[in-house]
Amino acid sequence: xxxxxxxxxxxxxxxxxxxxxxxxxxxxxxxxxxxxxxxxxxxxxxxxxxxxxxxxxxxxxxxxxxxxxxxxxxxxxxxxxxxxxxxxxxxxxxxxxxxxxxxxxxxxxxxxxxxxxxxxxxxxxxxxxxxxxxxxxxxxxxxxxxxxxxxxxxxxxxxxxxxxxxxxxxxxxxxxxxxxxxxxxxxxxxxxxxxxxxxxxxxxxxxxxxxxxxxxxxxxxxxxxxxxxxxxxxxxxxxxxxxxxxxxxxxxxxxxxxxxxxxxxxxxxxxxxxxxxxxxxxxxxxxxxxxxxxxxxxxxxxxxxxxxxxxxxxx
Numbered sequence: 001x002x003x004x005x006x007x008x009x010x011x012x013x014x015x016x017x018x019x020x021x022x023x024x025x026x027x028x029x030x031x032x033x034x035x036x037x038x039x040x041x042x043x044x045x046x047x048x049x050x051x052x053x054x055x056x057x058x059x060x061x062x063x064x065x066x067x068x069x070x071x072x073x074x075x076x077x078x079x080x081x082x083x084x085x086x087x088x089x090x091x092x093x094x095x096x097x098x099x100x101x102x103x104x105x106x107x108x109x110x111x112x113x114x115x116x117x118x119x120x121x122x123x124x125x126x127x128x129x130x131x132x133x134x135x136x137x138x139x140x141x142x143x144x145x146x147x148x149x150x151x152x153x154x155x156x157x158x159x160x161x162x163x164x165x166x167x168x169x170x171x172x173x174x175x176x177x178x179x180x181x182x183x184x185x186x187x188x189x190x191x192x193x194x195x196x197x198x199x200x201x202x203x204x205x206x207x208x209x210x211x212x213x214x215x216x217x218x219x220x221x222x223x224x225x226x227x228x229x230x231x232x233x234x235x236x237x238x239x240x241x242x243x244x245x246x247x248x249x250x251x252x253x254x255x256x257x258x259x260x261x262x263x264x265x266x267x268x269x270x271x272x273x274x275x276x277x278x279x280x281x282x283x284x285x286x287x288x289x290x291x292x293x294x295x296x297x298x299x300x301x302x303x304x305x306x307x308x309x310x311x312x313x314x315x
Contacts, residue, residue, distance in 0.1 A: 039309030208280025229307030
């Protein structure tokens with residue numbers, strides 16, 4: 001069983017992939033991404049009339065016409081439809097932009113926990129790396145923002161070197177000494193909105209313990225500007241009551257045995273541990289966001305790929 005730990009990793013030693021992020025593993029995950037194609041994202045441009053736009057490349061193509069709304073650009077009037085219907089109509093255009101993915105990585109101390117295979121923090125890094133490789137292989141730029149225990153930012157870049165930069169940042173940030181600093185999810189989302197810089201996709205990776213009431217509105221605001229996916233990191237003990245038995249847990253160098261026998265005791269123990277993931281999953285689904293729960297034992301590729309709408313293509 002793996003338990004929470006706080007020891008730092010020497011810079012010259014790569015992580016073991018269980019309690020510390022392994023840079024070699026993150027880079028190797030790129031081979032699994034293959035050539036990817038990401039589904040286009042429906043967003044809402046901040047232009048006159050607030051026309052919907054699809055963000056995925058370059059250029060302007062006619063999409064459809066709709067009834068005129070105050071603030072619409074008169075240069076985009078659909079005069080033929082206006083003449084036929086007797087009511088003012090505006091042409092909408094499909095705008096193509098270079099896709100951008102912004103990954104929001106939770107680095108709170110609660111993620112340095114795991115009882116199966118690896119820590120949640122390590123699993124989060126693996127999922128972030130896979131997402132970066134998928135986006136890069138689809139021709140998108142990738143940025144990374146850490147919140148919670150550490151406040152770090154890697155601005156969006158393009159090309160294979162950007163995925164390598166994300167992998168390097170994930171390993172570097174994971175090796176930093178644990179911080180007691182806490183940041184509500186709402187504050188992190190507000191920062192992300194300011195740093196978004198035209199990102200067409202946002203992927204949030206968190207175990208939910210930082211989720212607060214105010215985060216709901218910030219998620220809704222972010223949703224109007226980008227396609228938002230939520231990947232909830234959870235350990236087996238946070239998802240289902242454990243079998244009866246004695247469980248050794250370690251925190252801050254202190255080891256204790258927890259005896260769990262009765263069904264009610266085991267259920268309450270699981271609910272207490274799993275309050276964060278359950279809260280974030282409920283919040284994501286209540287706001288209509290795409291959401292997946294990722295166990296520390298699972299392969300992150302299917303979950304990350306689904307949230308990004310990725311399909312791999314043959315060479």
